[in-house]
Amino acid sequence: MPRQARSNETVVACLAAVTLFVWTGCRPVSIAPRAAAEGKARSGGNVAAALVFHRIEATIDPAEHRIDLRDEISFPAPKRRRRLSFALAGGLDVESLDPAYEVAEVGDGTRGARTSGSPGESVLRAWMLSPRGGSWTGRVSVPLRIRGVVHEPPQVEEGEYARAFSRTPGIIDSAGVYLSGASHWLPQLELGPFAFEIGVTVPSDWHVICQGRRLSVAKEGDRRRIVWRSDAPMQEVYLAGGPLVEYRRSGEGLTLYVFLHRADEALAARYLDAAASYLAMYSQLLGPYPYPKFALVENFWETGYGMPSFTLLGPRVIRLPFILHSSYPHEILHNWWGNSVYVDESGGNWSEGLTAYLADHLVKEGRGQGAEYRRDTLARYRSYVRENEDFPLTEFRERHSPATEAVGYGKSLMLWHMLRRRLGDEAFVAGLRRLYERGRFRRVSFGDIAEIFSEVSNRDLRPLFAQWTRRTGAPEFALQCRRLSPSRVRVRIEQIQSGAPFRLRVPVALTVEGKAEAQVVDVLVDRRV
Structure with missing residues (x-):
C-alpha cells in the first residue's frame, strides 16, 4: 500500500x-x-x-446517444385500476411485446413541453398501460420495449447559489451515461x-x-x-x-x-x-x-x-x-439517511440536516472543532435567511440557494443537536438506531421521527419537533447580569425576536473568580422574559 x-x-x-x-x-x-x-x-x-419487479436488458450506443431496452415488469394485479399511467422522456418510444397488453400514448401524440425552463427537467410524453379486453388478474408480467435518444447536456442552474453544479435529467454520450428517475427512461407505474x-x-x-x-x-x-x-x-x-x-x-x-x-x-x-x-x-x-x-x-x-x-x-x-473527510463521509452516510430510510417529502426533507450533523459536524467534533462548526452554521443562518426567504423545515425539499441551505441543512442540524443535548448521548444514539431499524426502506416524516424518539426517551417530544419544524425563524436573546452579592448573580434572558416566544433550554455559563472552569446551567426559557 x-x-x-x-x-x-x-x-x-x-x-x-x-x-x-x-x-x-x-x-x-x-x-x-x-x-x-x-x-x-x-x-x-x-x-x-x-x-413490483423490473427485469431489464439494455444496450447503450454512446455515439448515437441511444438506448434500446426490454423491461419485463411483474406486479400484483391492481384491484381498482384498469389503466396504469406512466411518463417517458420525449425521445423514447415504447411498445408492448405481449399482445395481451396495450400501450397507448395519451393525447394527440405530439411531444410535450417543458413545464419550466429550468435545467434538470425533461420533455415528457404520457403513456397508458392496460390489458386488452379484460382486467388484471393474478401476478401480471408485462414485457415492454423502449428505445430512443436520451441526450440532455448538463446546464448550469441560474441563480445566486455559487455552489450549484450543472444538472441534467439524463444523458447518453461518448463521455458517459447518467440516468435516474428524473430521466424517465423506465416506466414508473405508481405501484410503490x-x-x-x-x-x-x-x-x-x-x-x-x-x-x-x-x-x-x-x-x-x-x-x-x-x-x-x-x-x-x-x-x-x-x-x-x-x-x-x-x-x-x-x-x-x-x-x-x-x-x-x-x-x-x-x-x-x-x-x-x-x-x-x-x-x-x-x-x-x-x-x-x-x-x-x-x-x-x-x-x-x-x-x-x-x-x-x-x-x-x-x-x-x-x-x-x-x-475524503467532508463530502465523502456525508455521501456514505446518506446510505442510512435518505437512501435506505427514505424521506416522506410531503412533510419536509429531514435527511440532509441529520446527515450533515452525523457526518460534517461529527468529523469536526472528533477534531475538537464541533462548537466552531455550530457557530458557523448559526452565522450562515443569520447572514442568509431574510424574513421573506424563511420557511419551515416541513417545506424544505432540496437546497438551491444559500438561504435554503441555511434552513434545510443548518437549522435542521441544530435541531438534531438540541435533541442530542436534551436526551443525552445514550438515548440519542438509541433513537437513531431505532429510527434506522424501523424506517429502513420506508418513507419517514418528521412526525414519525418525533414518535420514535418519544418512545425511546419516554417523554413527549412532539411539541419540540412541531416548534422547530413548523415555525419559521429562530429566537434572539438579550442577556443581562446583575450581581446581588459576592456569591449571587441574577441573570435576565429576554427573547427579542418578532413573533411568539420559543420554548427552549438555554445553556448559561457562569465563570466564578478564581475558578478556571465555568459552571453551565440549562435555563428553561418559554416567555419573553
Whole structure:
C-alpha cells in the first residue's frame, strides 16, 4: 500500500475511534462491516416477492446517444385500476411485446413541453398501460420495449447559489451515461417501491454502475455486458458510468469499488481505505450497512450525488484532499439517511440536516472543532435567511440557494443537536438506531421521527419537533447580569425576536473568580422574559 494511503487510513481509523468512544463508549472496529441481508424488511420476509419487479436488458450506443431496452415488469394485479399511467422522456418510444397488453400514448401524440425552463427537467410524453379486453388478474408480467435518444447536456442552474453544479435529467454520450428517475427512461407505474435486475451492454472499455450487487461482468467482442441486481425496494433506477478504470476490495460480505477515468492506484486506495473506515464507524453507531457494496464513481462533469450504495463525484471534486473527510463521509452516510430510510417529502426533507450533523459536524467534533462548526452554521443562518426567504423545515425539499441551505441543512442540524443535548448521548444514539431499524426502506416524516424518539426517551417530544419544524425563524436573546452579592448573580434572558416566544433550554455559563472552569446551567426559557 502506498505510504500516503496508509497515512490516510490511520487518520480515518483514529477519527472513528474518537467519535465512537465519545458517543457510545464502545471499542470501534477497524474492518469493513458485514452487509445487512439485502431484501429483508423488518418482518424478515422476502421483499422481492411482494414488490413490483423490473427485469431489464439494455444496450447503450454512446455515439448515437441511444438506448434500446426490454423491461419485463411483474406486479400484483391492481384491484381498482384498469389503466396504469406512466411518463417517458420525449425521445423514447415504447411498445408492448405481449399482445395481451396495450400501450397507448395519451393525447394527440405530439411531444410535450417543458413545464419550466429550468435545467434538470425533461420533455415528457404520457403513456397508458392496460390489458386488452379484460382486467388484471393474478401476478401480471408485462414485457415492454423502449428505445430512443436520451441526450440532455448538463446546464448550469441560474441563480445566486455559487455552489450549484450543472444538472441534467439524463444523458447518453461518448463521455458517459447518467440516468435516474428524473430521466424517465423506465416506466414508473405508481405501484410503490420495486426490485430489479438489469443487464447492460456497453463498449468494452466502459463500466456502468447501478444500485445493488454486481452479479457478472463479461466481455463479448468489442462490447461488455454488466449485470446488477437489487432485491431491496428502490424508488428509482440509477445508471451511471462511462470509460472507467475499476478498483475493487472485498471482504466481510461487502465489496468496495472505485471507478476512475484514468488509472490512479494511490487515489483509489485512499478512497477504499476511507470507505472501509467510515462504513465500519456508521455501522457500529447506527446499525448494519444496508447494501452489499459501496462504490465511488467519477462522473464526467462536476457533481456531488449520493445514490443507494454509490456516490457520483466530479473529476475536480474527487481530487480535492479535504473531500475524503467532508463530502465523502456525508455521501456514505446518506446510505442510512435518505437512501435506505427514505424521506416522506410531503412533510419536509429531514435527511440532509441529520446527515450533515452525523457526518460534517461529527468529523469536526472528533477534531475538537464541533462548537466552531455550530457557530458557523448559526452565522450562515443569520447572514442568509431574510424574513421573506424563511420557511419551515416541513417545506424544505432540496437546497438551491444559500438561504435554503441555511434552513434545510443548518437549522435542521441544530435541531438534531438540541435533541442530542436534551436526551443525552445514550438515548440519542438509541433513537437513531431505532429510527434506522424501523424506517429502513420506508418513507419517514418528521412526525414519525418525533414518535420514535418519544418512545425511546419516554417523554413527549412532539411539541419540540412541531416548534422547530413548523415555525419559521429562530429566537434572539438579550442577556443581562446583575450581581446581588459576592456569591449571587441574577441573570435576565429576554427573547427579542418578532413573533411568539420559543420554548427552549438555554445553556448559561457562569465563570466564578478564581475558578478556571465555568459552571453551565440549562435555563428553561418559554416567555419573553
